[in-house]
Amino acid sequence: MRRARSGVAAKPHGQKRPAASVSAASVPGASRLRRPTGQARGRGRAAGRQPSTKRRPRHSSPRAREAGPGEAPPPPELSLLPPPPPPTPATPTSSAATLDLGDQRERWETFQKRQRLTCEGAAKLLLDTFEYQGLVKHTGGCHCGAVRFEVWASADLHIFDCNCSICKKKQNRHFIVPASRFKLLKGAESMTTYTFNTHKAQHTFCKRCGVQSFYTPRSNPGGYGIAPHCLDEGTVRSVAIEEFNGSDWEKAMKEHKTIKNMSKE
Numbered sequence: 001m002r003r004a005r006s007g008v009a010a011k012p013h014g015q016k017r018p019a020a021s022v023s024a025a026s027v028p029g030a031s032r033l034r035r036p037t038g039q040a041r042g043r044g045r046a047a048g049r050q051p052s053t054k055r056r057p058r059h060s061s062p063r064a065r066e067a068g069p070g071e072a073p074p075p076p077e078l079s080l081l082p083p084p085p086p087p088t089p090a091t092p093t094s095s096a097a098t099l100d101l102g103d104q105r106e107r108w109e110t111f112q113k114r115q116r117l118t119c120e121g122a123a124k125l126l127l128d129t130f131e132y133q134g135l136v137k138h139t140g141g142c143h144c145g146a147v148r149f150e151v152w153a154s155a156d157l158h159i160f161d162c163n164c165s166i167c168k169k170k171q172n173r174h175f176i177v178p179a180s181r182f183k184l185l186k187g188a189e190s191m192t193t194y195t196f197n198t199h200k201a202q203h204t205f206c207k208r209c210g211v212q213s214f215y216t217p218r219s220n221p222g223g224y225g226i227a228p229h230c231l232d233e234g235t236v237r238s239v240a241i242e243e244f245n246g247s248d249w250e251k252a253m254k255e256h257k258t259i260k261n262m263s264k265e
Contacts, residue, residue, distance in 0.1 A: 099119070135152045135154055136152070136153070137150055137151070137235070138152075138153055138231045139151075139231070139232045139235075140213055141230065142205075142206040142208075142211040142213050143206070143209040143210075144209040147184075147190055147191060147211075148184075149182065149213065151181055151183070155236060155237035156237050156239075157228055157238070159174065159240065159242065160174060160176070160243075161173050161241050161242065161244065162174075163244070163245060164247055168246075173227065174226055174227055174228070176217060176223050176224070176259070176262040177223055177224055178223050178263050178264060178265055179222055179223050182223075182226070201215065201216060212227065214230075219260065220262055220263035222263045
């Protein structure tokens with residue numbers, strides 16, 4: 001009886017058990033077991049791709065960032081150096097270093113600082129004071145303000161009242177100065193010129209308002225005729241008017257003793 005039971009219970013040698021079909025839901029942790037397989041596949045796909053050339057930017061010195069793609073950044077010890085200081089601006093006395101002022105250097109530099117002038121400005125002020133001794137600086141211009149000028153002349157003006165054809169019509173009373181004492185401050189592009197007959201006189205006037213504040217007279221082509229009524233107030237002390245017979249211009253020029261030389265230094 002014992003042998004028959006053992007024979008029934010025993011299975012033939014070499015027979016395999018059928019594989020049990022187990023679902024993933026029935027086995028806890030099955031999803032965790034599949035992750036390594038997915039990661040391995042991901043690594044395989046990544047291995048097949050070409051390596052990316054994009055890299056995360058590294059913090060570097062300003063000089064390294066300024067370097068081009070083909071330029072090597074400066075050595076670390078050079079990038080840590082501070083930038084060079086900006087150039088020192090020119091001081092009012094810097095140009096005076098080239099002048100041989102001798103014992104007057106300190107006095108010159110003190111004068112510049114007190115007047116707050118450059119070397120050129122200080123020289124101009126002293127030259128104007130010396131060369132234009134007894135003169136004052138007048139300023140003036142046209143009606144609309146497009147033309148402005150300055151002129152060095154006496155505070156006591158000697159005015160010519162000409163009666164030639166054009167001066168009579170436009171009441172061209174003027175005093176004459178050398179060209180070196182006249183300076184046009186602005187308005188060269190705002191002026192136009194009228195000439196006639198000999199075309200020696202240059203009757204310049206403002207294109208906008210039509211006012212002639214100065215012109216080049218025929219009697220003194222090397223100077224300027226300034227309209228005293230176009231000067232700013234405050235610099236004219238007195239006015240003396242002399243009539244000039246411009247209607248007989250050649251005869252008047254021969255008889256006049258000083259008008260020819262009024263534009264000379």
